[in-house]
Amino acid sequence: MKTDKDNLACDMCLVDKITGVSIDLEKQKFLGVNSLLKTFIAKVEEEKTKLPYHINIIDMIGANENAHSKILEHLLKQSNKERFEILESLLDYIVSNTPDFKLNVSSPSITAEKQRIDVLVLDKEYALIFENKIHNAIDQERQLSRYIDKVTELGYKKEQIYILYLSRDDGKSPNDDSWGKYKDLFENRYIRLTYRNHILPWLRDFLLPNIRIKDVYLKSCVEQYIDHLEGLFSLRNIQKNMNKELKKQISEVLGLGVSPEQNHFILDEKIKEVNAIRDQLAIMQSENERECWAEWSKRLKIDFPDLESMNYIDDRNYPKIGVKLSWNNIPFSVLIEKDNNSNTIYYGIGRHYSSENIIDELKAHMTSILDGFKANEWWYSWKYTSFEDGYRDLSNYIKEVVRHVDDCK
Secondary structure, X not given: OOXXXXXXXXXXXXXXXXXXXXXXXXXXXXXXXXXXXXXXXXXXXXXXXXXXXXXXXXXXXXXXXXXXHHHHHHHHOOOEOOEOHHHHHHHHHHHHHOOOOOXXXXXXXXXXXXXXXXXXXXXXXXXXXXXXXXXXXXXXXXHHHHHHHXXXXXXXXXXXXEEEEEEOOOOOOOOHHHHOOOOOOOOOOXXXXXXXXXXHHHHHHHHHHHOOOOOHHHHHHHHHHHHHHHHHOOOOHHHHHHHHHXXXXXXXXXXXXXXXXXXXXXXXXXXXXXXXXXXXXXXXXXXXXXXXXXXXXXXXXXXXXXOEEEEEOOOOOOOEEEEEEEXXXXXXXXXXXXXXXXXXXXXXXXXXXXXXXXXXXXXXXXXXXXXXXXXXXXXXXXXXXXXXXXXXXXXXXXXXHHHHHHHOO
């Protein structure tokens, strides 16, 4: 007769076998996706060489979420005889998708990256929050919830606030953690539009044809942006033959062609596999970033032992490290920070953990080392970088700032 101990051992053995089979299946999926990607990327590079010459200024500079938000901000700010025609056009387009978004344009204030919100439209009777996820940035904990709270602090009631979530395609929606306690409350004041299926058609089919001939630069800007988005989604006319060849290769590798129903099943399963691997890669990347922060923090103390270092790598939304300095008894910091909301990393001179506001006297004094940098209410200077170049850029800038401060003593 088997004892409880024997039964437990059998159960454990069964669990091990099941787990082993599960791991083997996941490995097979990974190898299958990896094999598909290798052949696909090779084919993409081959077909790219056959494309005619094409130039797009937005392609050249590289547009992250912030850049897309700035483009949208400046388009929406366009006005003619006190009419914000592009904003009106977008709102009319939204109403055609969601009738509850019947918002009248009166005297809007339109900003990007203020209050940490991608794009924010504040009008007399409503506030419209744009959350931009064109590059599939991960939703942060209570992200939408925090934005709603910030707008209520500006004097708007919750029933006056609307949320427009701009995803790349149909594969992303805000998760429950992002909503916090507000998901049900905003059920009728939330809409998800995609760049591929909504913003691009709106720009191409509704906005561009109605731009006046005399608005040459506006038309040029919209045409470039349309072309950039078409390139992002492989929809340019010059890419038709390339797409045809890529689809042919995918069909052959996946064994498509038995029947439409079977094809749909195979494609659906492959998309799930790709997304599962993408999720794992995102987790690994997040873990790797924490290793970068920890390593950089150690190196700061070694490279700059005489400076007070700052370490806020556990900040959920804006992890950062740096050093604290002062000039003429005015404190400031030189740091590197990541915005987890937009998945961007940047460095520069900030007021973080040093002063409540930007000090004009310090800003004027630092003019010579601010060239080529941007500024806002948090930063005297900031510039994008990458995890590959981040510590080098930060270290070099600290040395430059220290020299500048020492020269002026």
